[in-house]
Amino acid sequence: MFTGIIETLGKVVKLENESGNLHITVSSKITPELKIDQSVAHNGVCLTVVSIEGDMYTVTAIEETLNKTNLGDLLVGDTVNLERAMKLGARLDGHIVQGHVDQTANCATIEEKDGSWIYTFAYDSAHNNVTIEKGSITVDGVSLTVVDSKNDRFSVAIIPYTHEHTRFHSYKEGTQVNLEFDVIGKYVARLLEIGQ
Template identity: 50%
Template sequence: MFTGIIESTGQVAEVLATGTNQSYWISSPISHELKIDQSVSHDGVCLTVEAIDGQRHKVTAIQETLQKSNLSHWNKGHQVNLERCMPMNGRLDGHIVQGHVDATATCVSVNDLEGSREFRFRFPASFASLVIEKGSASINGISLTIFNVTRDEFSVAIIPYTLEHTNIKDVAPGSVVNIEFDMVGKYITRYLSLQQA
């Protein structure tokens, strides 16, 4: 389980294709502290550390993950948001994030508000029941509050600290990001759909 509070950023150093899978070597300040078989959130996608080589670690995404996330767009040099699992005695500063990306969203606009930056995203309308005003969503692994919600769009406002310490500063109109909707909302939606069946 993650909180959506980004710990560090890394950079894709190498991309390797094996069958339908893609493996990535990630260079980061925390790579040498990781352990093999550890779960780490990469842009909101929970991936298992397979190998460590100094300041780099290797992870692999299977076809299912590649289809539901933006990992197939990653190239050498791509900046990646990283978060290790929350320790059981840690604080939940963001919201409950599983690292199981639901879909991708596309940035439709970015506005500089002289102190913050507002991003607007379009997401698949099939997830509309999971998006509520002032609710939470994980964008590239970042826990964010959403507002100005429509059937298939919402906005988020980013403070300067988050801009400086995550890869959301690189998001521009047309950028594709990973999105994980709030887990509690998913359980409620599932429960209600079964009651109507």
């Protein structure tokens, strides 16, 4: 379980395809604190550390994960948002994030405001995922509050700290991102679907 508060950015240093899986090697300042079999969220995707060497570690994304996320589009040199699993008893500064991406979205617009940015993301509403204004959403692992919600799109406001310390500063119109919708909202939507 995660909080959606990004610890640091990692840099992809190696990508290796093997039987439908993708081994992703990342260089990061948190590597010395990692251990084999530990969960780390990469752009919001929970992956298991399978090897560590110096300041680099490797995780493996299976075909199912690659089909539902933007990890299959990674290139050597790309950055990824990183967060280790939350500690029991620690403050929950973001919201409850499972690290299980529901679907991807594309950055539709970026509007620069005085001291902040408004990002709008468009997604396929056929998956029955929903957002609500003032509700929580996770974009590439970042816990955010929805400021505008439509059937197939939503907007979030980004402060300078988040802009600088996550992948948000590299987004352009058309950038594909991972979405994890609020877990409570998903249960409510499912219950309503069953009740129909």
